[in-house]
Amino acid sequence: MSDFLRDYLNVVWFAAIALVLASLLLGISAIIRPNKPSAEKNIAYESGVNPVGDGWSQSQVRYYIFALLFVVFDVEAVFIFPWATRLETYGTFGLVEMGIFVFVLLLGLVYAWRKGVLRWV
Amino acid sequence: MFAVDSLLDHIKLFSIPTLIVIIKVLVVFVVGLVGTMLMVWFERKVIAFMQNRIGPNKAGPKGLLQTLADGTKLFFKEDLIPDKSDRFVFKLAPYLAFVPAFLVWAIIPLGGDFSNGKNGDVKILGHVTKLQLADPPVGVLLLLALSSIAIYGIMLAGWSSGSKYPLLGSVRASAQMISYEAALGLSLATVILVTGTLSTNGIVASQFTFSRWSVIATGVLPFAIFLIAATAELNRPPFDLVEAEQELVGGFNTEYSSIRFALFFLAEFMNTITMSGVIVTLFFGGPQPLRIAGHANVLQFLGPVSGTVWLLLKVLVFLYVYVWFRATLPRLRYDQLMNLGWKLMIPLALGWFMLLAFFRVGQDSGWNTWVIGVAGIAVMALCAGLLQLASKVSARNREREGAMF
Amino acid sequence: MQLFVFIVAGAMVLGGAVGVVLRTHPVHAALSLVLTLFGIAVLFIAQDAQFLAAVEVIVYAGAIVVLFLFVIMLLGIDRAEDLHVEPFKIQRPAALVIGVGLVSLLGIAVIASREHPVPTVTPSQAVTDALADPHNGNIRALARDVFSDHVLAFELTSALLVIAVVATVILARKPRKGETYIVSGSAQ
Numbered sequence: 025m026s027d028f029l030r031d032y033l034n035v036v037w038f039a040a041i042a043l044v045l046a047s048l049l050l051g052i053s054a055i056i057r058p059n060k061p062s063a064e065k066n067i068a069y070e071s072g073v074n075p076v077g078d079g080w081s082q083s084q085v086r087y088y089i090f091a092l093l094f095v096v097f098d099v100e101a102v103f104i105f106p107w108a109t110r111l112e113t114y115g116t117f118g119l120v121e122m123g124i125f126v127f128v129l130l131l132g133l134v135y136a137w138r139k140g141v142l143r144w145v
Numbered sequence: 146m147f148a149v150d151s152l153l154d155h156i157k158l159f160s161i162p163t164l165i166v167i168i169k170v171l172v173v174f175v176v177g178l179v180g181t182m183l184m185v186w187f188e189r190k191v192i193a194f195m196q197n198r199i200g201p202n203k204a205g206p207k208g209l210l211q212t213l214a215d216g217t218k219l220f221f222k223e224d225l226i227p228d229k230s231d232r233f234v235f236k237l238a239p240y241l242a243f244v245p246a247f248l249v250w251a252i253i254p255l256g257g258d259f260s261n262g263k264n265g266d267v268k269i270l271g272h273v274t275k276l277q278l279a280d281p282p283v284g285v286l287l288l289l290a291l292s293s294i295a296i297y298g299i300m301l302a303g304w305s306s307g308s309k310y311p312l313l314g315s316v317r318a319s320a321q322m323i324s325y326e327a328a329l330g331l332s333l334a335t336v337i338l339v340t341g342t343l344s345t346n347g348i349v350a351s352q353f354t355f356s357r358w359s360v361i362a363t364g365v366l367p368f369a370i371f372l373i374a375a376t377a378e379l380n381r382p383p384f385d386l387v388e389a390e391q392e393l394v395g396g397f398n399t400e401y402s403s404i405r406f407a408l409f410f411l412a413e414f415m416n417t418i419t420m421s422g423v424i425v426t427l428f429f430g431g432p433q434p435l436r437i438a439g440h441a442n443v444l445q446f447l448g449p450v451s452g453t454v455w456l457l458l459k460v461l462v463f464l465y466v467y468v469w470f471r472a473t474l475p476r477l478r479y480d481q482l483m484n485l486g487w488k489l490m491i492p493l494a495l496g497w498f499m500l501l502a503f504f505r506v507g508q509d510s511g512w513n514t515w516v517i518g519v520a521g522i523a524v525m526a527l528c529a530g531l532l533q534l535a536s537k538v539s540a541r542n543r544e545r546e547g548a549m550f
Numbered sequence: 551m552q553l554f555v556f557i558v559a560g561a562m563v564l565g566g567a568v569g570v571v572l573r574t575h576p577v578h579a580a581l582s583l584v585l586t587l588f589g590i591a592v593l594f595i596a597q598d599a600q601f602l603a604a605v606e607v608i609v610y611a612g613a614i615v616v617l618f619l620f621v622i623m624l625l626g627i628d629r630a631e632d633l634h635v636e637p638f639k640i641q642r643p644a645a646l647v648i649g650v651g652l653v654s655l656l657g658i659a660v661i662a663s664r665e666h667p668v669p670t671v672t673p674s675q676a677v678t679d680a681l682a683d684p685h686n687g688n689i690r691a692l693a694r695d696v697f698s699d700h701v702l703a704f705e706l707t708s709a710l711l712v713i714a715v716v717a718t719v720i721l722a723r724k725p726r727k728g729e730t731y732i733v734s735g736s737a738q
Contacts, residue, residue, distance in 0.1 A: 034251065034279045035248065035252075037166075038173070038248060039244055041170065041171075042174075042244045042247040045178075046244070049404050049407070049408070050404050050408075053221075053224070053404040054224070057220065058221070060223065063228075065223075066225060066228040068227045068230075068400065069227075070308065075308070075309070083620070083623040084624075087623075088621060088624050088722060089719065091616060091620040092718050093715060094616075095711075096714070098327065098609055098613040099609060099613075100708075100711075101289075101327070101330035101331055103704065103707070104331070104498070105285075105286065105334060105689075106693035108334050108337040108502070109337055109343060109689060109690065110693060111505060112509045114698070115506060116506060116510060121697060121701055123499065124708075126495055128708040128712055129711060133492070133715075135715065139723055140542055140723070141719050144484075233578070234577065234581070282601075283601050283689070286601070286608060289608050290604055290611075293607070293613065316620075323613070323616060326612075
């Protein structure tokens with residue numbers, strides 16, 4: 025049991041090294057790079073002219089629909105994985121069960137498609 | 146109460162297992178870093194040759210040290226943080242892009258002997274171990290989890306800049322990445338279906354002959370979907386709308402400079418290598434040898450390293466494919482990109498998965514093979530017809546409303 | 551060691567939760583939520599529930615918080631929310647009542663368990679199997695539960711998700727020509 029928990033510890037170490045490396049790079053460069061701030065340098069880039077309005081503008085609502093559809097298919101994938109490891113165990117019953125599940129979710133996609141919200145105009 | 150108790154037993158300083166772990170971590174890390182640098186050189190050089198140029202040739206032999214020179218230059222550049230930015234998130238984002246890019250290496254089997262159903266154990270200093278940093282039973286899921294974390298790096302980098310181009314670039318990028326991650330996950334499901342396990346080690350071990358390589362066993366289509374989805378997930382050409390220079394300047398990292406920019410750049414190339422590694426692991430048997438002209442393993446003379454060499458060769462093929470894509474294919478339009486993802490790849494991946502599952506269950510319960518075959522193809526045809534109908538309806542609607550394209 | 555992991559994960563969860571409540575900037579609050587979810591994933595791993603840990607990160611941190619961030623960008627919030635504006639008059643008293651209720655319930659549970667310790671339960675077949683085969687058993691036991699005992703809930707999940715999609719589509723759809731929508735503000 026400890027065996028695969030040790031695996032996770034390896035991953036943590038690995039992540040720690042990556043973090044340390046990134047901080048090290050930033051630290052070294054912080055020491056040796058020049059630092060001469062000026063008001064003009066720190067203006068947001070907008071093709072060389074002074075920025076107009078606010079940097080944070082609203083994004084479009086259609087991105088939200090894609091995000092929601094992603095949640096739907098993500099959840100679907102998460103349900104599919106354990107089923108796919110051992111689908112023989114559940115036999116025909118499992119197949120029908122999963123078929124209904126997938127079908128219902130596809131209905132959602134088809135509905136969004138039919139209503140034209142997947143269209144990028 | 147906690148299963149972590151036994152962890153303590155393994156943290157004896159200077160014991161051999163600890164030493165092995167340290168060696169493994171360091172080797173993988175250094176190889177990953179050097180590999181990334183070489184990848185940048187490789188990409189520039191190959192593209193140069195494809196375009197009849199010479200490419201980098203000044204720094205070091207054949208320009209090999211070009212990446213190092215570029216990196217050193219970035220060290221001496223001023224680090225600018227725009228006034229309007231959200232400083233905390235602006236500084237956090239490069240880490241969020243960089244660290245997950247490295248972590249994928251931890252779960253890819255990097256070598257070992259998998260012939261005849263062996264599970265890739267090797268002996269180092271008298272201890273049996275796997276040439277893999279970690280082999281959790283849910284390895285493939287960790288992969289998905291890491292790629293979903295990578296979205297944050299790009300999304301937050303663009304948002305925190307407080308500038309218009311990065312914001313547009315990052316919203317586009319994250320929408321693109323989540324769209325293709327769905328297709329990625331669903332084509333992954335077919336691999337799990339044929340290998341019957343979620344652990345990367347198990348997936349490699351089950352592909353012990355050429356006909357059991359997942360690319361064959363799943364019928365090529367999931368591989369094609371995975372390759373396309375992975376390219377989109379990496380934001381590489383032809384799906385590099387994130388940094389479409391003509392419209393978005395530099396995309397999400399427009400406001401980044403100095404080493405912060407370098408971290409994004411490194412992460413991008415590191416992701417390309419890891420994704421190639423993942424494709425090889427999932428579909429092409431990882432370190433499994435390929436039978437050539439009757440020889441089970443033509444690299445047998447290399448001994449225990451032969452698995453690693455096989456893996457490297459296979460990964461190189463995919464790295465070349467990615468560079469080739471970049472040199473050949475023009476960039477997609479955003480609506481084409483989204484249509485491809487949602488209206489073709491996801492339904493196709495799902496349909497193929499259900500078809501495979503249908504065959505598997507049918508075989509298992511001893512149904513008539515012919516009946517299954519005909520029924521399966523009929524169902525697929527029906528679905529394809531419905532999809533055709535749907536896209537026709539949608540095209541007609543579009544025309545009626547007089548859209549621009 | 552067990553204590554160490556528990557403390558670190560617990561600190562992540564609590565710190566994140568406090569951050570969600572106290573940070574006035576919505577994006578920072580969402581990031582604190584990610585921290586909380588990671589802490590929970592670590593706790594799951596410490597309890598050997600690896601599949602749940604992965605799912606926690608994939609679905610919650612990877613999809614749902616991304617959805618939140620899209621909403622935040624959709625609203626175009628670029629400044630801290632003004633806390634003195636009350637959209638719903640009832641929400642503060644309601645939050646107070648629910649909060650006090652939850653805390654007192656927890657307190658009662660803790661006190662009660664001191665007097666009457668929880669009797670040892672006999673683990674179900676699935677749990678026994680999972681413990682017998684730690685490498686794959688976890689996923690298989692979970693799958694067996696979901697796909698045989700809880701079929702209805704499983705199928706209802708799909709219905710629930712589709713309902714969410716339909717609702718979003720209706721809210722977000724552009725009006726066709728000839729239809730009129732009453733909207734106060736429009737996305738750019």
